[in-house]
Amino acid sequence: xxxxxxxxxxxxxxxxxxxxxxxxxxxxxxxxxxxxxxxxxxxxxxxxxxxxxxxxxxxxxxxxxxxxxxxxxxxxxxxxxxxxxxxxxxxxxxxxxxxxxxxxxxxxxxxxxxxxxxxxxxxxxxxxxxxxxxxxxxxxxxxxxxxxxxxxxxxxxxxxxxxxxxxxxxxxxxxxxxxxxxxxxxxxxxxxxxxxxxxxxxxxxxxxxxxxxxxxxxxxxxxxxxxxxxxxxxxxxxxxxxxxxxxx
Ligand SMILES: [Zn+2]
Ligand SMILES: [Zn+2]
Numbered sequence: 001x002x003x004x005x006x007x008x009x010x011x012x013x014x015x016x017x018x019x020x021x022x023x024x025x026x027x028x029x030x031x032x033x034x035x036x037x038x039x040x041x042x043x044x045x046x047x048x049x050x051x052x053x054x055x056x057x058x059x060x061x062x063x064x065x066x067x068x069x070x071x072x073x074x075x076x077x078x079x080x081x082x083x084x085x086x087x088x089x090x091x092x093x094x095x096x097x098x099x100x101x102x103x104x105x106x107x108x109x110x111x112x113x114x115x116x117x118x119x120x121x122x123x124x125x126x127x128x129x130x131x132x133x134x135x136x137x138x139x140x141x142x143x144x145x146x147x148x149x150x151x152x153x154x155x156x157x158x159x160x161x162x163x164x165x166x167x168x169x170x171x172x173x174x175x176x177x178x179x180x181x182x183x184x185x186x187x188x189x190x191x192x193x194x195x196x197x198x199x200x201x202x203x204x205x206x207x208x209x210x211x212x213x214x215x216x217x218x219x220x221x222x223x224x225x226x227x228x229x230x231x232x233x234x235x236x237x238x239x240x241x242x243x244x245x246x247x248x
Pocket of ligand 1: 070078155156162
């Protein structure tokens with residue numbers, strides 16, 4: 001039996017320097033609960049260090065947390081990356097960290113990059129500057145993610161900056177992508193027409209929340225059997241009736 005699960009697959013935590021410090025596990029999960037969101041993905045810039053604490057805190061909620069990351073490719077395009085389990089996600093993080101420029105974050109200028117525990121206590125700060133492009137191209141990232149069994153979703157492609165469309169002007173046909181994300185500023189219909197998105201790609205829209213109040217933007221529904229990575233992958237491919245619906 002397929003069921004509609006409200007999903008928001010692009011939420012930042014206080015690890016992203018540009019996100020508000022209120023974006024800790026407790027606040028994110030309480031906000032998701034309030035919104036009725038059943039599946040969330042934590043996608044911080046170039047790091048996944050706060051995925052585990054949110055997953056652990058979610059044990060007390062009826063909410064599934066998918067490991068994710070918003071990677072910035074060498075072309076300065078933001079790409080969402082998802083993996084089924086935390087171990088593979090952390091393996092992916094090693095790859096990203098190896099390709100990050102060796103620059104330290106300036107918390108006073110860019111904002112702190114807080115690492116938290118499941119109880120939302122701050123346990124440390126990431127000192128690598130996370131908001132920069134890594135030295136791997138979108139093509140290299142897509143190949144690597146595919147090999148590791150993950151999913152790649154170009155983020156907010158309608159945005160003029162930091163998107164694949166904004167940087168390249170097109171979505172390379174040979175890129176292995178699972179779905180495409182549009183921002184809240186455009187409808188699915190409009191995006192498909194304007195950016196000539198082939199029907200084979202499912203489209204999702206996410207809050208890209210950097211602040212709690214931005215999590216109210218939730219209109220993607222995944223028609224799947226159970227809330228997990230494998231089912232989401234099938235929904236993106238439209239396997240046996242599974243699908244993604246954006247409610248305008
Ligand atoms: Zn982005
Ligand atoms: Zn983002």
